[in-house]
Amino acid sequence: NVVGTIEDVPTDADGGFTTEWTVPEGTEPGDLTVTGTDDTTGEAAEATLAVTEGEGDESGTEAGDESGTEAGDESGTEAGDESGTEEGVEDGTEDGTEDGDEDGVEYDPSISVEPGIVTPGDDVTVEGEGFVPDSTVTVVITDEDGDVIDTIEGVETDSDGGFSIDWTVPEGTQPGELTVTATDDEDSDVTASETVTVVDADGTEAGDESGTEDGVEYDPSISVEPGTVTPGDDVTVEGEGFVPDSTVTVVITDEDGNVIDTIEGVQVDSDGGFSIDWTVPEGTQPGELTVTATDDTDPSVSASETVTIAEPAAAGEDGTGTVDPGTGAEDGAGKPGDGKPGDDLASTGVSGAIGLGLMALLLVVVGSGVSPSRRFAAPADQP
Structure with missing residues (x-):
């Protein structure tokens, strides 16, 4: 049962308050519960007030105060505050906030x-x-x-x-x-x-040993196709993993490090790739050439690949099995050089031609000797 109500008790700047209340005459001995409720938040705190028999204060304390503390305060704290903190606040922060943020709102900046x-x-x-x-x-x-x-x-x-x-x-x-x-x-x-x-103006960070552009580490690589060629052949050099939208220089060197050719200003696309064609110069010696592509801004972005130069085909060897005319050597098909099958004279080449000439001369000589004898013998038969 409600014994009494005190409304609109103001709180101070620290959230505390003090008010006086007179225990009504005729109140039965026993414990009364004093409840303080915030009119704005609805938060409440309670304390117990003991009412004893007799007039006044039998123990020399104020009415309802068994321990000499203020009314409703069993531990020496203010009414409604069991822990010594401000009313309704358990952790000392404003308005019941747990993290001390402004207005009790938790922010996530x-x-x-x-x-x-x-x-x-x-x-x-x-x-x-x-x-x-x-x-x-x-x-x-x-x-x-x-x-x-x-x-x-x-x-x-x-x-x-x-x-x-x-x-x-x-x-x-x-x-x-x-x-x-x-x-x-x-x-x-x-x-x-x-x-x-x-980063520095050249794109390197402090402590960046690789000196890559914009502090980014690149992983360049190139390929050369075909891998084996002869002088005069074309090869395709392709690269990837280079600095996007930059240029590279491609240098071709022999086994002794001598520069065979240089291709400058090769444009790299937005993905860091490029592709160029190159013709092996005539007269290039057989062996292994090294093709190296290097970024024009950052020389640490570089990659190499090799290509093998093979011996060119020997003169007269065209791979068809034919031979020079007049040699008499058999070609790849097993036929005599320039004669018909079974023609022994033709297969002898120059020596066969000489033999034919000698035979013709012999026939002329023999023919000349026979004809005169026949012409001179005719008159002998005449009378």
Whole structure:
């Protein structure tokens, strides 16, 4: 049963209050429960008040106070506070928040920095979200040693807790990683960080031994097809894994390191690849040639492959099995050089021709000797 009600008791700046109440005459001895309830949040706290028999205070304490403490306070704390903390607050934070964030709202801030790789003098955009709406933040940029490079104060957040600012990397900034941190000006727990990499004008970072473009490590390779050729043949040189949208120089050297040919300004596509044709110069000596492609900006981006130069075909050997006319040697088909099958004279070549000439001469001589004898014998038969 309600014994009494006290309304609109004001609390102080620390959330505490004090009020006096008179125990009604005729109240039966026993324990009364005193409940304090926040009119805004509905949070409540309770304490017990003991009412004893008799008039006044039999023990020398105030009415209802068995231990000499204030009414309703068994442990010496304020009414409704069992742990010594402010009313309704168990962890000492404002308005019952557990993380100390403003207004009891838990924020989840984050920032981004674009582009992520820059050189001194470049502009970057820092964007944040999830911060306290309609507040201000301070942006601090530090190097790898924690030294402050720059500070941007009073950056305003919008009604959604976001912001966006541009920042120029100071000239002379050393290559390395910078940390960009944005912190709410009223609640330091609302903070977020991101990194940005500063490289030299030639694209190398501090401590980057490979000297690759923009601090990126490339894995170039080339191929040469066909792998075995003779002087005058064409080969195709293809590359991949090179710096995109750059140029390379292709150098061909022999086994002694002598340069056979150089092809400059070969264009690399957006995927880091290229393809060119090359003709093996006439007179190139047999052996192994090395084809090397190197990025024109970063010489560490380079790859090599070999191609073998074979002996050219010997003179007269065309692979068809034929031979020079008049030699009499059999061709690949097993036929006599320039005669008909079975023609022994023809198969003798020049010597056969000489033999025919001698036979013809002999016939002429013999013929000449017979004819006169016949002509001179005719008159002898006449009378």
